[in-house]
Amino acid sequence: MAFGARLAAAMDQHGPLCVGIDPHPGLLAAWGMEDTARSLVDFGDAVLEASAGECAAVKPNAAFFERHGSAGVAALEHVLGRARELGILTVLDAKRGDIGSTMQGYAESYLRPGAPLEADSLTVSPYLGFGSLKPALDLAQEHGKGIFVLALTSNPEGPEVQHAIAPDGRAVAAVVAEEAAALNNGASPMGDVGLVVGATVGDAVQRLGIDLDRVNGPLLSPGVGAQGAGPAELSLVFGNARGRVLVNQSRGVLQAGPTVEKLREAVIEASSAAKSILR
Numbered sequence: 001m002a003f004g005a006r007l008a009a010a011m012d013q014h015g016p017l018c019v020g021i022d023p024h025p026g027l028l029a030a031w032g033m034e035d036t037a038r039s040l041v042d043f044g045d046a047v048l049e050a051s052a053g054e055c056a057a058v059k060p061n062a063a064f065f066e067r068h069g070s071a072g073v074a075a076l077e078h079v080l081g082r083a084r085e086l087g088i089l090t091v092l093d094a095k096r097g098d099i100g101s102t103m104q105g106y107a108e109s110y111l112r113p114g115a116p117l118e119a120d121s122l123t124v125s126p127y128l129g130f131g132s133l134k135p136a137l138d139l140a141q142e143h144g145k146g147i148f149v150l151a152l153t154s155n156p157e158g159p160e161v162q163h164a165i166a167p168d169g170r171a172v173a174a175v176v177a178e179e180a181a182a183l184n185n186g187a188s189p190m191g192d193v194g195l196v197v198g199a200t201v202g203d204a205v206q207r208l209g210i211d212l213d214r215v216n217g218p219l220l221s222p223g224v225g226a227q228g229a230g231p232a233e234l235s236l237v238f239g240n241a242r243g244r245v246l247v248n249q250s251r252g253v254l255q256a257g258p259t260v261e262k263l264r265e266a267v268i269e270a271s272s273a274a275k276s277i278l279r
């Protein structure tokens with residue numbers, strides 16, 4: 001089944017929350033864990049157990065695993081595999097982007113069924129040109145996987161690139177959104193090409209003339225919780241596209257650990273808050 005359909009079904013069943021699996025060194029310390037690759041496995045297992053059945057997806061961030069070299073990458077492999085066993089969709093947050101032929105390598109690494117680091121979807125960066133993403137977009141479509149393209153990121157530095165005006169007068173983020181819309185055109189219930197739009201971007205969507213509803217794909221929104229955004233910000237950013245928003249929370253939930261019980265309470269709270277805003 002196509003990724004857009006699988007994600008829509010998961011969102012219908014479990015709500016719009018995506019739980020980030022971001023084992024920051026500070027969180028490991030707060031959880032009473034050593035900063036080792038072994039801890040990443042335990043951390044990931046705890047988050048998955050706490051999240052099962054209460055979120056549409058989980059988003060492991062590769063950065064916090066790669067810190068530990070090959071053992072950390074093995075821990076990431078474990079987390080992705082365990083999520084698959086539990087039937088939880090994965091967004092691998094690796095923000096990859098390169099020239100097309102190298103992009104093919106990244107696509108094979110994360111989207112090819114049977115690859116050690118296989119995920120259901122991948123975050124990618126379009127700043128080598130949207131067309132450079134084609135190998136990943138093609139492989140994703142072939143195998144029912146999804147792609148989340150950075151459009152308006154949650155960090156304060158994003159606008160210097162994303163709000164810049166392209167030669168044809170459109171903002172860079174608007175170009176990215178329109179490319180995604182073209183690929184998702186006609187898909188039902190939604191397409192496989194998502195955008196990343198931070199909940200912290202204020203009125204940028206309107207100001208840049210972006211029609212998120214027309215994108216017809218999932219909208220991954222980080223920025224809620226630790227980065228300061230809440231219900232009012234989500235409503236402002238997404239308006240009538242809110243039904244396709246997958247709202248990510250990492251630290252906001254993870255700080256409730258280390259017990260699975262407390263984590264689960266935090267997941268349920270974040271999930272019901274997200275449901276009440278986005279439904």
Ligand SMILES: O=C(O)c1cc(=O)[nH]c(=O)n1[C@@H]1O[C@H](COP(=O)(O)O)[C@@H](O)[C@H]1O
Nearest residue numbers: 061123153154196198222226227249250251
């Ligand atoms: O692609 C992402 O997930 C992402 C894009 C973005 O614009 N901003 C952003 O914070 N993220 C990621 O979302 C997560 C946010 O974490 P918290 O701020 O702890 O909820 C981190 O894994 C970030 O790398």
